[in-house]
Amino acid sequence: MVIQLKRCFAFSIIVPLLLMGTVAYAETDSSVKLRTVVIDAGHGGNDPGTISPDKKLKESSINLDIALALGKKIDEAFPDVKVLYTRKKDVFIPLATRADIANRNHADLFISIHVNSVKNKSDVRGVETFVMGTDKSASNMEVCKRENSVILLEKDYSTTYQGFDPSNAESYILFNLMQNASFEQSIEMASLVQKQLKKGPITVNRGIKQAPILVLWKTTMPAILVEVGFLSNPSDRRILASKAERDKIADNIFKAFRAFKDGYDEDISFVDESETDIPEPQVEVAAAKPDGKAYRIQIMASPKNLSEGNSQFKGLKDVDKLRVNGLYKYTVGSYASREEASAALKTVKAKFPEAFIVYR
Ligand SMILES: [Zn+2]
Missing domain, CATH: 3.30.70 (Alpha-Beta Plaits)
Structure with missing residues (x-):
């Protein structure tokens, strides 16, 4: 019987090669379960996020609606998972505080929910999921600067974010120094989210993006930021305006969470030698x-x-x-x-x- 540690990528390659069939690696099962998730409804309070052209729909409310629905679904399906929110009502929460909530509570996963928009291009629509990265392609940076610019509403943002200026390209050099141990798992969650979201109601799949997004940078666990649709696009906007459709979106993110948790929880698995269909890495x-x-x-x-x-x-x-x-x-x-x-x-x-x- 070989016991594989699959969470740590390096281990998944090295351990079976070094120890295959000879040494058993043991760890208590309780340490690898996904126990705490933080759900982050983007914006709020004096920061409405993006708003519809008729000013009737604001991103902050849509985010909160989906966040609460998602949390409820997780609560119901997994009573042993602690669901925490960065906000449960219409209040302003600084980006660093959002990340702090996740870090302080040793969250195993951070899901930030947002709505997209793009200026003067009403035909652009669809769903996309961001992970922390240093890819600074123009389209990614547009979303990135918009989501990061929230800090300009915070007092002392210059101190909190070490002089970071969200609109200044040079500021982003800071991010090149970062190491993200959770990158692989963040990508995993992002890909599960995209796979579910593209089933609809908004079916245009814009894929997984990497960008230097502050709230993801500050978190120390697998973390994603999902943009569930464009308020600047009439079709997406119609869907996002509907409570029932928002619930479907929350349900899709829930399904992605469930799949991610499945993989996470069986992280250390006992691979019986008779299971010949499972190849060694x-x-x-x-x-x-x-x-x-x-x-x-x-x-x-x-x-x-x-x-x-x-x-x-x-x-x-x-x-x-x-x-x-x-x-x-x-x-x-x-x-x-x-x-x-x-x-x-x-x-x-x-x-x-x-x-x-x-x-x-
Ligand atoms: Zn946003």
């Missing part, structure tokens, strides 16, 4: 770096163990897989630099809009 021998790591493009994650040539790969060849967190992660390519991987990503995105670069 593979180390990429042809990798470009001496430590076996390389930049790869993750195209999808699935609980299913798919074989090469499966139609779900949409014709892509040489797909690698790795079992992490109860999911199979499928990647293509192996590149020495992020730049090379970024160039290849453009082509892959034509078939897999949610594809992203991983370093493993």
Whole structure:
């Protein structure tokens, strides 16, 4: 019997190789369950967030509605999970306080809910999920600056955020120094959220984005910020105006939470040798770096163990897989630099809009 520690990515590769079949690694099961989730309804109080052209709908109310509905669903389904909110009513909460609430309570997951908008482009619509990252592409930065600019309403924001100015591109250099241990899991949650949200009511899938978003930067656990639709688009706006449709959106995020929790809770699993269908994690021998790591493009994650040539790969060849967190992660390519991987990503995105670069 081999016991695999799957949460820590490094362990998932190294431990089975070093210890396979010889040493049992034990940890108490209670330490790896998802026990606390913080749900963050963006904006509030004197900060309404984005508003509809007729000024009747404000982002802060939509966010709160979805946040409370999501929390209720989690409460009902998982009485053992502590659900905390950064706000339960229409009040202003500084970004740093939101992150503090999650950090102080040792949350295992942080879900921030927002509504999108874009100036002078009413045809842009859909759902997208952000994780903390340093990708500063123009469209990501538009959302990022808007969501970060909330701090300008806070007293002493310059002190709290160490001189950070949300509208100044140079300020974002600060983020290049950060290390996010929860990146993989944040991506995991983001991909589960997108997978559920695109089922509708808003079906346009804008994929997973990385951007230097303050509230995600300040949190120390897996954290995502989901933009559930565009108030600047008439179709999205109609949906977001409806209480019933908001509940469907909350339900989709709940389903993503449930799937994430499933993977998280079985993090340390006992893999019986008779379970021959579960392969040991593979180390990429042809990798470009001496430590076996390389930049790869993750195209999808699935609980299913798919074989090469499966139609779900949409014709892509040489797909690698790795079992992490109860999911199979499928990647293509192996590149020495992020730049090379970024160039290849453009082509892959034509078939897999949610594809992203991983370093493993
Ligand atoms: Zn927002």
